[in-house]
Structure formats: structure tokens, C-alpha cells
Amino acid sequence: MINKILAIAKQNAKEGLYYRFDLLLYIFNFIIEITVYVFIWLAIYNKGNQILGMTFEQVTTYYILVVSLNPIISWGINETMGNAIREGEILRELLNPISYFNYYFGIRIGELIESIIVGIITFIICALLFGVLLPSSLLNFIFFIIVISLSVVVVYFFELIIGTSAFYTNSIWGVEVFKRAILSIFSGMIAPISLFPEFLQKIANTLPFKDCIYTPISIYFGELNNIEIIQVILKQFIWILILYIIAKILFNKAVKSVTVNGG
Amino acid sequence: MAIIEVKNLVKKYKISEKENGILGYIKHLFHPKYKEQIAVNNISFNIEKGELVGYIGENGAGKSTTIKMLTGLLTPTSGQVVVNGIVPNEKRILNNKQIGAVFGQKTQLWWDLPVIESFKLIKKMYEIPDEDYKNNLKKFTKILDLKDLLDKQVKNLSLGQKMRCEIAATFLHNPKVVYLDEPTIGLDILVKENIRKFIKDINKEQHTTVILTTHDLKDIEEVCDRIILIDKGTIIYDGEKEVFKNKYGKHIIAEFIIQNKNSNITVETIEEEFEIIEENETSIKIKFNHERLTIIDIVKSISKYCEILDMHIQEEGLEEILKEIYRGELIND
Structure with missing residues (x-):
């Protein structure tokens, strides 16, 4: 099964890399985004050396990591899946000799390969431009990678749920905006979660999205001890299970109830 | 034993009835009204291994609905479908491994990649043994004249070239049953002939069962031995093509x-x-x-x-x- 998923991933990555110019544009776009963040925070830091316990260097590193991780976490298959459902391509996909979830997981991994390339290049260029802090230790760096990998699985099932809504709505644009909003607020993409008011922090702590961006960056900085990290990983496994079950139920229900029209 | 058994198959669609105007739309939101439409009405037939069956009827007669139920993409309202011992809509993935299907213009080829890449992925997904894959590729390339197409990107192919590749992709894993829903739509005569010859050749060699729906009756005349004619959801003729012609012609x-x-x-x-x-x-x-x-x-x-x-x-x-x-x-x- 893993062989098949990897074969699909490779195929999808090949197709994605065919549009190299697109990827270059993304990188360019991300670098500009980071520059804007850096200058905003530079203006803020002019008045004092530390804000809420973070140095300017930390904040710069935070945003460089956020933007580099962004494609890995927030691209995803919901749009591809939504379009396939709307245009009836799903009929073909349901005839594959491999389950729909496995097939799309392959597609997701293929996309991941592209987004990792974009992320790493963005990170390296921005590190050279603005300077970054290195990970606090090798072990923390390994944990950083593990937590992000699990996050990809978490968001994959979330994307499946979003994509399934295409069965019921004509365009998944609205649902997708909702997904992006949720992700960017609760993952810490817009601002570090430690800056949030308390009630929002509580919500962010329960949802799995914090562990996609904010938590791995905290681990990168060495702000979590090993026990806390293990707790995070356990929480991720629980969310994977919950989202998998929800996605499975919704998708099966949708496939069953939606009668495909045609003579 | 028949490879495809269809017994008292019925499919009813629920069609939402909306009144005109915004008010009617809002009313529908709270009190949805549905009308039932019978697409397939109590049909039964058996198809033996190796048969070439033409499944014909007007637009909206229930052809595609039947094919979708045979492939497991639609759940029957009542009745039974068994394909080679498997109930398709209950064990879809298992059924998918033994069938192949072409649905009009929908493609299983990867748009931006050379054709051969799609074939390689199919080989992996269906776990086709190296030997079979090589033999089939060689054979198909010859009959369908794919030699110059395999390294071209799918998006650069013409409709006829694409369909030839699509047909090859569909037969690559030696499926036991193949459903072809309008495979020759919009193609020129030479490509049509090419595809017809291919279907006949493979059927002879592999005893692949083929069910073909088409509006081009030349396809049926040349490829099929048996005709099932469906009209308004019911079968009005099922038997040999020649008998059909003698009876009605x-x-x-x-x-x-x-x-x-x-x-x-x-x-x-x-x-x-x-x-x-x-x-x-x-x-x-x-x-x-x-x-x-x-x-x-x-x-x-x-x-x-x-x-x-x-x-x-x-x-x-x-x-x-x-x-x-x-x-x-x-x-x-």
C-alpha cells in the first residue's frame, strides 16, 4: 500500500514541478511577506528591546519559520478534491484500485514535496537576508520535524472534511476561506499565540492547529521540555484519530447519498 | 456461470422541485419537495465471459445509470448486481481491480505528464507483473499506433490520440470486464476503426467481457455480438444482433x-x-x-x-x- 501511495506522490510531485515558474513566484511572494513582517516588528522594537519576553531576533526567526512552514501546512488537497467532485472527476477517482483516502494521501504527499522545496528555499534566502536563530539542540530539531510531519496528517484529514463539503455546495471557496482563517489564527501564523487574549489561547490550546506552526517553532526555540513534547505528540495522535473518523463518516455519507446525475 | 448477473435492478432518483423566484427558493430551503424519477426500472440480464455487448438506447434511457450501478458508483434502489462474484457497490475497491472503464471524456491520464508516466502509475496501482505490462504495452502500442504518443504530454494530444491512450490505459491490467461509455464520441472514422479493431482483438485474445454504450451504431455493428436495448428504463430487446436485425429490419x-x-x-x-x-x-x-x-x-x-x-x-x-x-x-x- 505504501508503495502505491508513494508512486502517486511521485507522480503528483512531478506534475507540480512541471510548473516551476509558479513555485518561483511563491518563493518570491513569501520573501516579500517576511520582509514586511520584519519591518513592522523593527518599527515596534525601536521603542524597547524586548516585547513580551521575545527579542527582535526571535521574532524575525519566528516569522521566517512561519512563512516557510505555511505552504507545508496550508496548501493541501481541498481545492483539488473540491474541483474533482464538482466536475465529476470523482467518478474516475472512485474507480481506482486503491481507496479514495489513500489515493488523496498520495496526492497530499506529492504536494508536500513541492511545498518542502519552496519552504526550504524561502528559509535559506531569508536566513541570509535577515539572520535567524538556529534550533536550540539537535534533539529539538528532530522533534520539530516529527511534530510537523504529524501535523501534515492532521491537516490532511481536516482538508478531506473541507473537500467533502463540495458535495453539498457548488463552490468550496467559502469553506476554504473559513479553513484558512481558522488555520492562520489558531496555528499562530498571524501572531505568536502567547500574544493572544486568554480565552483565545484556551481555544488554541484545545484545537490541533497550534501544533502545526506555533508548537514546532516553540520546540525549535527550546521552550518546551521533553515531557511536554511527548504530550504534544500524543495529542496529535488523538486528533488524527478524531479527524479521520469524522472525515470517513462524512465522506462515506456524502458518496452514498449523492446520486450522480446523468442518463 | 455468468460473469455479470443483473436481477430486478431498479434505480430511482430524487429530484428536488423548486418553485420559481426567491420566495420559492426559500420555501424549498425549509420544506424541500422531491419528485421521484425512475431511471432504471426492473431490468435483468446475464452476461457470459467474453461477450461483446452493445448497450444502446436514447439519451436519458438509463444507460449510464446502469453502467454506474455495474461499476459500483451508484447504489441500486433495489435489485442485485453481481460482477464475477462481487457486489460492486459493497466491495468497490475489490471490484475496481478486476474491471476497466472509460467514461466519455473523463480521463485517467495525467494532464501535464507524458503518457508513459500514467501507464507506469497504473502498473504500480494495479500491481501488474512486469512481464504482463511489457507484453501489453508492446501489443497495444502496435494495434493502437501509440509509438509516437507515449513520450508526449497528454495536454498536447488531440482528442483521438488521447482516446487511444485512454483505451490502452483501461486494458493495461488485463481487466476481466470493461465498460466503455461512449468511447468513440467525437472521433474521426480512422480512430474509430482503430479502437473497434483493438476491442475485437483483445476480446479474442483475453476473452475480456466488454459492455459498450454508444450512439454510433457502426460501433455496435462492427464490434458487438449481442444487443441490449433499453428504453425509458426498461429493456425492450436483449439478444443477438443478427436476430435483432431480422426481427425488426x-x-x-x-x-x-x-x-x-x-x-x-x-x-x-x-x-x-x-x-x-x-x-x-x-x-x-x-x-x-x-x-x-x-x-x-x-x-x-x-x-x-x-x-x-x-x-x-x-x-x-x-x-x-x-x-x-x-x-x-x-x-x-
């Missing part, structure tokens, strides 16, 4: 080349089985029922009006027969 079309016509042939003088399709100064085309009239009768009655120079006789094709059936002229004959 009672008409002969005769074209006469004439000269010195003295007057138009009037309808009053001719019997009812005698129909003039076309008439002008130099030729006349006549359709008649060969059970009631002979060609001699026709020649006799026409020669009263003109001099006959030459004539061609043509049996009614599948197309004409179906036209009459669709118009309701032949039902329950």
Missing part, C-alpha cells in the same frame, strides 16, 4: 435511376408498405416492407411512370431500425 431501401418521367408517382396508386423517401427527375428512393412486397412489384409499378436505367438495393441498417423503434413505430411488433 423488415424494410428494404431501393434506389432507382430513371429517365423520361411522365408524371409524379402519386400516393393513391401505391400500397401502404411503399414509401417514397426521395424523388426527383433522375432518381427515386423507395422504402418497402419485404415481407409484403417483392422488388418485382415495385419495378412493375414504377415502370408505369418512367424508364428504369439502374437500381441499388440496400437492407435497412441498425440505425434506421432504431430510429423507427424510438419513434414508437415498431414496439411490440
Whole structure:
């Protein structure tokens, strides 16, 4: 099964890399985004050396990591899946000799390969431009990678749920905006979660999205001890299970109830 | 044992009924009203291994609905489908491994990649043994003339080239049953012939069961041995193609080349089985029922009006027969 998923991933990555110019544009776009963040925070830091316990260097590193991780976490298959459902391509996909979830997981991994390339290049260029802090230790760096990998699985099932809504709505644009909003607020993409008011922090702590961006960056900085990290990983496994079950139920229900029209 | 067993199959669609205007729309939101429409109404048939079956009917007759139920993409409202011992909509993935399908213009090829990459992925997904893959690729490349296409990106292929590749992709894993839903739509004659030959060849070699729906009856004439004709959700004919033609094809079309016509042939003088399709100064085309009239009768009655120079006789094709059936002229004959 893993062989098949990897074969699909490779195929999808090949197709994605065919549009190299697109990827270059993304990188360019991300670098500009980071520059804007850096200058905003530079203006803020002019008045004092530390804000809420973070140095300017930390904040710069935070945003460089956020933007580099962004494609890995927030691209995803919901749009591809939504379009396939709307245009009836799903009929073909349901005839594959491999389950729909496995097939799309392959597609997701293929996309991941592209987004990792974009992320790493963005990170390296921005590190050279603005300077970054290195990970606090090798072990923390390994944990950083593990937590992000699990996050990809978490968001994959979330994307499946979003994509399934295409069965019921004509365009998944609205649902997708909702997904992006949720992700960017609760993952810490817009601002570090430690800056949030308390009630929002509580919500962010329960949802799995914090562990996609904010938590791995905290681990990168060495702000979590090993026990806390293990707790995070356990929480991720629980969310994977919950989202998998929800996605499975919704998708099966949708496939069953939606009668495909045609003579 | 039959490879496909269909028993009392029924499919009803629920169609939402909306009233016009915004008010009607809002009303529908709270009190949705549905109308039931029967797409397939209690059909049964068995198909043996290796049969080439043409599944025909008008648009909206229930063809695609049946195919979708056979492939497991639609759940039947009632009745039973068994394909090679598997109930498709219950064990879809297992069923997918043993079937192949072409749905009109929907493609399983990867748009931006060379064709051969899609074939390689199919090999992995279906776990096709190296030997089989190599043999099939070689054979298909030859019959479908794919040699120059395999390294081209799918998006750069013409419709006919794409369909040839699609057909090859569908048969690559030696499926036991193949469903072809309008495979020749929009293709030119040469490509159509190419595809027909391919289907016949593979059927002969692998005993692949093929179910073909099409509006091009030439496909059926050349490929299929058996016809299942569906109309308004029910099967109105199921049997051999030749028997079908003999049963319904009672008409002969005769074209006469004439000269010195003295007057138009009037309808009053001719019997009812005698129909003039076309008439002008130099030729006349006549359709008649060969059970009631002979060609001699026709020649006799026409020669009263003109001099006959030459004539061609043509049996009614599948197309004409179906036209009459669709118009309701032949039902329950």
C-alpha cells in the first residue's frame, strides 16, 4: 500500500514541478511577506528591546519559520478534491484500485514535496537576508520535524472534511476561506499565540492547529521540555484519530447519498 | 456461470422541485419537495465471459445509470448486481481491480505528464507483473499506433490520440470486464476503426467481457455480438444482433435511376408498405416492407411512370431500425 501511495506522490510531485515558474513566484511572494513582517516588528522594537519576553531576533526567526512552514501546512488537497467532485472527476477517482483516502494521501504527499522545496528555499534566502536563530539542540530539531510531519496528517484529514463539503455546495471557496482563517489564527501564523487574549489561547490550546506552526517553532526555540513534547505528540495522535473518523463518516455519507446525475 | 448477473435492478432518483423566484427558493430551503424519477426500472440480464455487448438506447434511457450501478458508483434502489462474484457497490475497491472503464471524456491520464508516466502509475496501482505490462504495452502500442504518443504530454494530444491512450490505459491490467461509455464520441472514422479493431482483438485474445454504450451504431455493428436495448428504463430487446436485425429490419431501401418521367408517382396508386423517401427527375428512393412486397412489384409499378436505367438495393441498417423503434413505430411488433 505504501508503495502505491508513494508512486502517486511521485507522480503528483512531478506534475507540480512541471510548473516551476509558479513555485518561483511563491518563493518570491513569501520573501516579500517576511520582509514586511520584519519591518513592522523593527518599527515596534525601536521603542524597547524586548516585547513580551521575545527579542527582535526571535521574532524575525519566528516569522521566517512561519512563512516557510505555511505552504507545508496550508496548501493541501481541498481545492483539488473540491474541483474533482464538482466536475465529476470523482467518478474516475472512485474507480481506482486503491481507496479514495489513500489515493488523496498520495496526492497530499506529492504536494508536500513541492511545498518542502519552496519552504526550504524561502528559509535559506531569508536566513541570509535577515539572520535567524538556529534550533536550540539537535534533539529539538528532530522533534520539530516529527511534530510537523504529524501535523501534515492532521491537516490532511481536516482538508478531506473541507473537500467533502463540495458535495453539498457548488463552490468550496467559502469553506476554504473559513479553513484558512481558522488555520492562520489558531496555528499562530498571524501572531505568536502567547500574544493572544486568554480565552483565545484556551481555544488554541484545545484545537490541533497550534501544533502545526506555533508548537514546532516553540520546540525549535527550546521552550518546551521533553515531557511536554511527548504530550504534544500524543495529542496529535488523538486528533488524527478524531479527524479521520469524522472525515470517513462524512465522506462515506456524502458518496452514498449523492446520486450522480446523468442518463 | 455468468460473469455479470443483473436481477430486478431498479434505480430511482430524487429530484428536488423548486418553485420559481426567491420566495420559492426559500420555501424549498425549509420544506424541500422531491419528485421521484425512475431511471432504471426492473431490468435483468446475464452476461457470459467474453461477450461483446452493445448497450444502446436514447439519451436519458438509463444507460449510464446502469453502467454506474455495474461499476459500483451508484447504489441500486433495489435489485442485485453481481460482477464475477462481487457486489460492486459493497466491495468497490475489490471490484475496481478486476474491471476497466472509460467514461466519455473523463480521463485517467495525467494532464501535464507524458503518457508513459500514467501507464507506469497504473502498473504500480494495479500491481501488474512486469512481464504482463511489457507484453501489453508492446501489443497495444502496435494495434493502437501509440509509438509516437507515449513520450508526449497528454495536454498536447488531440482528442483521438488521447482516446487511444485512454483505451490502452483501461486494458493495461488485463481487466476481466470493461465498460466503455461512449468511447468513440467525437472521433474521426480512422480512430474509430482503430479502437473497434483493438476491442475485437483483445476480446479474442483475453476473452475480456466488454459492455459498450454508444450512439454510433457502426460501433455496435462492427464490434458487438449481442444487443441490449433499453428504453425509458426498461429493456425492450436483449439478444443477438443478427436476430435483432431480422426481427425488426423488415424494410428494404431501393434506389432507382430513371429517365423520361411522365408524371409524379402519386400516393393513391401505391400500397401502404411503399414509401417514397426521395424523388426527383433522375432518381427515386423507395422504402418497402419485404415481407409484403417483392422488388418485382415495385419495378412493375414504377415502370408505369418512367424508364428504369439502374437500381441499388440496400437492407435497412441498425440505425434506421432504431430510429423507427424510438419513434414508437415498431414496439411490440
